Amino acid sequence: MIVVSSCLLGIPCRYDGTGFRRPDIMEILEGRDVLPLCPEQLGGLSTPRTPCEIVNGMVVGKDGIDHTGSFRRGAALALEEMSNFDVSVALLKEKSPSCGSCLIYDGSFSGRVIKGTGVFASSLIDMGVPVFSEEDLEGFISFLM
């Protein structure tokens, strides 16, 4: 089973109420078992919602409100859902405070990106689940072969 960030499958679960149309990803995943997960929605955050970034280990909204609890709850519920399946790998959305596996926004809400890991992606990496992003589809395809 492949865990995939729901928004990469076109599901409109992003903070701004959109999803991504990625025919290339759909083609790679065709015929494979996929578990779409959006940890932010699972954590009870609304869609649309205030954009959040990681600041000193906390997940804070652009409005200054601390949403760390919702992000952690969402990650825990996503892991619980995963436990029902034999998950071999994850394809997660880069730069997200939940799903980013190599890069995240720097917490200044200025569009700057730094090395870092989102709350959900961190949990998967800690568990030893191989995590790829949509920015490394070559690596992902190699893993699947």
Ligand code: SF4
């Ligand atoms: Fe996409 Fe993950 Fe953000 Fe949900 S939490 S919108 S799946 S990047």
